[in-house]
Amino acid sequence: MSILLMIILVSLAGGVLSVLCAAFFALKAKAAWVPMLISYAIGALLGAVFLEILPHAFEIASSVDAMSATVLLGILLFFVLEKLVLWRHCHGEACEMHTVGAHDHHHDHGGNDHGRSGLMIMIGDTFHNFVDGVLIAAAFLVDVRLGFVTAVAIIAHEIPQEVGDFLILLHSGYSKKQAFLFNLVSSLATLVGGILAYFALQQVLDWIPTILGLAAASMIYVAVADLIPGLHKKTELTATLQQAGLIGVGIGSIWLAGKLVH
Numbered sequence: 001m002s003i004l005l006m007i008i009l010v011s012l013a014g015g016v017l018s019v020l021c022a023a024f025f026a027l028k029a030k031a032a033w034v035p036m037l038i039s040y041a042i043g044a045l046l047g048a049v050f051l052e053i054l055p056h057a058f059e060i061a062s063s064v065d066a067m068s069a070t071v072l073l074g075i076l077l078f079f080v081l082e083k084l085v086l087w088r089h090c091h092g093e094a095c096e097m098h099t100v101g102a103h104d105h106h107h108d109h110g111g112n113d114h115g116r117s118g119l120m121i122m123i124g125d126t127f128h129n130f131v132d133g134v135l136i137a138a139a140f141l142v143d144v145r146l147g148f149v150t151a152v153a154i155i156a157h158e159i160p161q162e163v164g165d166f167l168i169l170l171h172s173g174y175s176k177k178q179a180f181l182f183n184l185v186s187s188l189a190t191l192v193g194g195i196l197a198y199f200a201l202q203q204v205l206d207w208i209p210t211i212l213g214l215a216a217a218s219m220i221y222v223a224v225a226d227l228i229p230g231l232h233k234k235t236e237l238t239a240t241l242q243q244a245g246l247i248g249v250g251i252g253s254i255w256l257a258g259k260l261v262h
Helices: 003-028 033-060 064-089 117-142 144-171 176-203 205-231 237-261
Strands: none
Touching (some): 003 144, 033 064, 033 117, 033 144, 033 205, 117 144, 117 205, 144 205, 176 205
16 A cells, blocks of 8 residues: 555544544533543543654664754644634634633633634634644654554544534534534645645655654644643542543553554
8 A cells, every 4th residue: 555545544534533523422421421432532642752753763864963852843733833822713702711722621611602712723623633644644754653653643643633623613603513613624624735745745755754743842842732731620539549540541542552553
């Protein structure tokens, strides 16, 4: 099977699978399941970064110092980007109650309708999905095993994000069918990003270490800045042990995926 075909199949499967899972969890699941999904996603993200992406990136980078600087600058870049999104789309005190970011996973699921946020979530998510497609393609061009592992990590962190998006769209007045279709169309951006990146990256293979460094930075930022703070809302020992266990399962699933694909 050609690399391009694998990128197309994985990008398509990843996008559709994450939306279907999100639809199931958002429409059927108990609210208690969402934090569990998020704990698993944190482990999958951090596992992908430190067990797969960074080791490969350092291996093919021209210099270890340059790669470390890329990751550091990437984290700063994602911080600034999220600040800009928050600054543009929050109004006064509403920001403190409800932050609207492309990676926000801690939405207010109460009765308040944050209707303005529905469209922004879709725009942010579409861009995010496009970048995910680029990352999948970059990873496949380095190593097929890395490509599959990156895809697993991306799907794992997309599911809780898509659940959040679903709930926001429903609160914004969209019907269940509309919310599903919007998320499905948005997820196709992964496929577009993957195909475009395949052809562009063939010409600029030198960019791959930088893109992998930025991918690692993005995943570290989402895990540490967006997802982990939400877990601290539950301080009791049982919740903490459950969270730590599920983070471990997330890391283990990436390790296992890497071994199996290898």
